[in-house]
Amino acid sequence: MAKDERFVKQITAKSEDFSRWYLEIIRKAEMADYAPMKGIMVIRPYGYTIWENIQRLMDRRIKETGHVNAYFPLFIPESFLKKEMEHLEGFAPQVAWVTQGGQEELEERLAVRPTSEAIIGSMYAKWIQSYRDLPVLINQWANIVRWEKVTRPFLRTTEFLWQEGHTAHETMEEAQEETIKVLYMYKDFVESELAIPVIEGRKSPRERFAGAMETYAIEALMSDGKALQMGTSHNLGQHFSKVFEIRFEDREQKQQYVWQTSWGVSTRLIGALVMTHGDDSGLRMPPQVAPIQVVVVPISLGSWKENVLPVALAIEKELLEAGLRVKLDAREEFTPGWKFSEWEMRGVPLRVEVGPKDIKENRAVLVRRDVQQKDFVGLAALAPQVKKTLQQIQSSLFEQALRFQRENTRSVSDYREFKEVLESKRGFIRSWWCGDEACEDKIKEETMASIRVIPLKEEAKEDPGDCVYCRKKGRELAYFARAY
RNA sequence: CGGGGAGUGGCGCAGCCUGGUUAGCGCGCCUGCCUUGGGAGCAGGAGGUCGUCGGUUCAAAUCCGAUCUCCCCGACCA
Missing domain, CATH: 3.30.930.10 (Bira Bifunctional Protein; Domain 2)
Incomplete structure (x- = not known):
């Protein structure tokens, strides 16, 4: 896969x-x-x-x-x-x-x-x-x-x-x-x-x-x-x-x-x-705010209601007792594959699958929504492993977003480059600004980018450059971007 | 607010140009059988009056006007 x-x-x-x-x-x-x-x-x-x-x-x-x-x-x-x-x-x-x-x-x-x-x-x-x-x-x-x-x-x-x-x-x-x-x-x-x-x-x-x-x-x-x-x-x-x-x-x-x-x-x-x-399969919810943190999907094969369902119920109970927001999806009218897609669309961070094969091995399958990675976990260690994985997902989502933010934040001192970045890549542009509203207006008019924020801590660290628009002495270091 | 596009069963669409019997299709839904490790299959069935209002006409989903809502681009916006 x-x-x-x-x-x-x-x-x-x-x-x-x-x-x-x-x-x-x-x-x-x-x-x-x-x-x-x-x-x-x-x-x-x-x-x-x-x-x-x-x-x-x-x-x-x-x-x-x-x-x-x-x-x-x-x-x-x-x-x-x-x-x-x-x-x-x-x-x-x-x-x-x-x-x-x-x-x-x-x-x-x-x-x-x-x-x-x-x-x-x-x-x-x-x-x-x-x-x-x-x-x-x-x-x-x-x-x-x-x-x-x-x-x-x-x-x-x-x-x-x-x-x-x-x-x-x-x-x-x-x-x-x-x-x-x-x-x-x-x-x-x-x-x-x-x-x-x-x-x-x-x-x-x-x-x-x-x-x-x-x-x-x-x-x-x-x-x-x-x-x-x-x-x-x-x-x-x-x-x-x-x-x-x-x-x-x-x-x-x-x-x-x-x-x-x-x-x-x-x-x-x-x-x-x-x-x-979000990605092409739908939402990806951070575990901290996810309505459902873990969905348990029993693999419905043969006499699954006798063999698999009791184990799924026990898993649900254990995870609930561990203080997690859990959903057991034991609906008969849908296939496991259908349920997988459904819960992925809703961004449930972690899925636990149990089927006949897993029960023989006394294990379950953990599938992470953020990276679509599957792991086998022994039933004895399930709850702690689920908790740990949720924490990993929480920080992994942040790391992914942070990497994206850093890769799309560019320091620019030249207005030509400023416009070019906005046309081709967007993202945040870090530039000096003279503090004059006229420059800000012109930039907005010509590029649709506005000053999103003037960072609180970074200014002091650098020598001021020239205003990216008028070339006068820069007074503020600003983050520009097109905004919603 | 300006420019463009769109509203037809729950969802996605065809039909409209060139008005004319019962408005189609895919998915979904319901019933049954059979299935189930990444949205299974077969059979049967229910559900729409065509966004809304008005006009033209023997006859309107189809033509005309108004209006409401949604989408895209722009103006506006903590």
């Missing part, structure tokens, strides 16, 4: 049409389906279980760093949104409005939340009086609506699910520290749970969140060479506290405005999993 041979052709090859491949995986793996309204999808159980796993692992980190969960309203009065004009103008084209309740027209329009800075800010103004009330460290899990013109399942939909943290602090330094702490929390989460390597850094002013003083993000490279923003963390400064009057009496008994942050990751991460790890 050749390693990269496709057993069954059921989806468009990734290399043939990436976009179509992506959409077909989502439907064949039953992650999501289109709802009958433009740009809105239904997240089906298999996709939603991935989200639940993401939630569970992220929520743990959020709480470990001292935050607590709360829930704020879906509706935001227009006047609240208007208080921070930069913020309103940033979101205006994407806001859905409620103008009528029952038969009555509303006196004031209500926005369906595009994000919650405004409504949360108005509440913080009531809750915060003294430095003793600070910091406020609140997170909420919620749905968000943004009227998007171009939508794609998970990557950009009109309604989506996310988590948004909103914190308030005594000092600018403390808010900045929080912003960066969360950025690295996201990086750690995405790399260790989703097995997706990211580059963390600051956004250029052009890409900054509407109303933020500074925006930071983690960016990943999808396997078609386009970048995807995986999470953002904003230092809001005092923009919102000034307009919402979020004041406190400080240690010197003076009135001060609080310093705020906000940060979020969304169901877009599920799209990133597909585009980072």
Whole structure:
């Protein structure tokens, strides 16, 4: 059996049409389906279980760093949104409005939340009086609506699910520290749970969140060479506290405005999993977030129900007791081969096969989804071996993605080369930038590439080169890419 | 929002140009037999009114108009 041979052709090859491949995986793996309204999808159980796993692992980190969960309203009065004009103008084209309740027209329009800075800010103004009330460290899990013109399942939909943290602090330094702490929390989460390597850094002013003083993000490279923003963390400064009057009496008994942050990751991460790890046979789920970590397939031959099934049941029980998410697929109406393909499409990381031959040898067959490798394992050592293999798959997926990211990150100092790389290879391009928005705009216009992130740690290590566009002295080392 | 393409049983498609009996095909689904170590085989069967609305016509999946949705490219977008 050749390693990269496709057993069954059921989806468009990734290399043939990436976009179509992506959409077909989502439907064949039953992650999501289109709802009958433009740009809105239904997240089906298999996709939603991935989200639940993401939630569970992220929520743990959020709480470990001292935050607590709360829930704020879906509706935001227009006047609240208007208080921070930069913020309103940033979101205006994407806001859905409620103008009528029952038969009555509303006196004031209500926005369906595009994000919650405004409504949360108005509440913080009531809750915060003294430095003793600070910091406020609140997170909420919620749905968000943004009227998007171009939508794609998970990557950009009109309604989506996310988590948004909103914190308030005594000092600018403390808010900045929080912003960066969360950025690295996201990086750690995405790399260790989703097995997706990211580059963390600051956004250029052009890409900054509407109303933020500074925006930071983690960016990943999808396997078609386009970048995807995986999470953002904003230092809001005092923009919102000034307009919402979020004041406190400080240690010197003076009135001060609080310093705020906000940060979020969304169901877009599920799209990133597909585009980072998927192959021509379907999904490849990292074990940490896989809805099913191990599928047990009994080889149904002859009197398998008497001989094979009891062993399969015992294996299922043992793996369940070992704390794994296990599925025994003992359906009679499908052949083993059919089941193999089915679970490969859904990206189940590890498959355990047991058949008559294995039972004679007192063993089972382990098949890794990531590399399609088969190994015989004695039944006595099964559970520990399965656990170990899952860990290997988790790190192997990360390593594969990291290798891809490194191979597709190129340092370029010449604009001609810059354009050439984008045309032929895409990926991240590391270049110096003078800091002038005009250069950034020109580059975007001419190459469709934007500044994804200005790395936090790398700048100091190198002598500045010239701006890749205007040749003036470079001020920032930036990662450029075409992005989703 | 601009340009292009597409909506026909669950999925993928043919039919439309050149209107005319019961709208086909493959996969899937159901029943039975037989099979099962990489999506088995045979036989029988169910399921669509052609995205939606309107118009032309004796007659519309087919022609005309509007509208909704999806896909691709671009503009826009934390």
